Amino acid sequence: MTVVRRTLLRHALATLAAVLLVCALVVAGVWWLAHDEAERRAEQISRRVAAAVVVPLADRDLDAAGPEARQQLLEDVAPFRTVGMVTRVKIWLVEGPSARVVFSDEPKIEGLTRRFDPELAARLDGGAAVVLDVPVDEEHRYEPGPNQREVFLGFTDAAGRPARLEVYVPVDINGATVRALGLLVPPVIAGLLAVALAVLPLSVALARRRDRERAERRDAALYGLAAGELARRDLARRLHDDVLPGLASAGMMLDLAPARPELLSRARESVGDGMTRIRSVLDELLPEEIDAAGLPGALRALAAADEPVAAVEIGTVDGLGDRSAVLLYRAAGELLRNARAHSSASRITVRFAVVGDRARLTVSDDGTGFDPDAHPVPGHVGLPLVRRAAEDAGGRVTVRSAPGAGSTVVVELPAT
Incomplete structure (x- = not known):
């Protein structure tokens, strides 16, 4: 596989990984924002419902309220149910550690009693609006669906007894997430692809440069081995062709010197010339x-x-x-x-x-x-x-x- 093909493959895999990572982060961020927005919207709607019904409820003794009071309450919450802002409304009257449903737009729930979490009660008595997921249990068997939030608000009736307004608000976190992703993901992917295409020439150039550097290092190693071999061969050739014949000739002349004394000076010259040639080789091997x-x-x-x-x-x-x-x-x-x-x-x-x-x-x-x-x-x-x-x-x-x-x-x- 060529350098360009390897680079293109790595670049494509890196781009795909970046797209998947960024998309995952975008999905997580959008879902978190949609979840937060759903809870904020549920609290806003519950306070609007409270503004419409809590004032008249605070003027009544909820324990003694009759059918007329119930009908009036149904009329007060009807506009919110008609437009789909709420799906259920309950009024709880606190009786010691427990609370009893004294009103609901679903009559089958009225009279239901359960213990209230002390921490939740303290938050409601402090004026906070508490938004919770709707649990799946016997108490909520009549609720219209899972995509809801239940919001609790605290107030006091005419008899001074603490009460709770519970409002069920429909939410669509998944739908809101999908719609937001449909708007955000295409530009994000397009931007990442544009960046990937923009840096692709640089990636190819860097890959080619790395390949050249690897080739240069490989060639340098081979060059060093070849240079060493050539140097050894050249040294052997020069010693064999230049130095050894002269020294051998000097040796022969020394053998004949007793019979022919004039050969002694020529032998000295041959030895001196050989020494000069050896010194020249050493100078090249060990330069100053x-x-x-x-x-x-x-x-x-x-x-x-x-x-x-x-x-x-x-x-x-x-x-x-x-x-x-x-x-x-x-x-x-x-x-x-x-x-x-x-x-x-x-x-x-x-x-x-x-x-x-x-x-x-x-x-x-x-x-x-x-x-x-x-x-x-x-x-x-x-x-x-x-x-x-x-x-x-x-x-x-x-x-x-x-x-x-x-x-x-x-x-x-x-x-x-």
């Missing part, structure tokens, strides 16, 4: 430490070490730190090897200068050039390594090239 002051000379030595010999232009090095000098030296060596090995250039130029607080190294050639945006060819990871090292040090690498137009690589680092 580079510091800021020695960087110009080290760059000139790199430029002259192989063909084609590069031209070197050195500006000011004032303010350059030793650590930056080491990194620039290594970058220059890698860029010169790339130019010599891959560009087929006839002219290579190395420029270096410190400008302000930035150190700038430029390596340019007139070779075949390449496409800087293309993925590195397997095994050609010198430039990505230089770029990664420069970025890790707070710098940057700029490449200007095109097929057939040569190449220019600029490495900028903090001077210190």
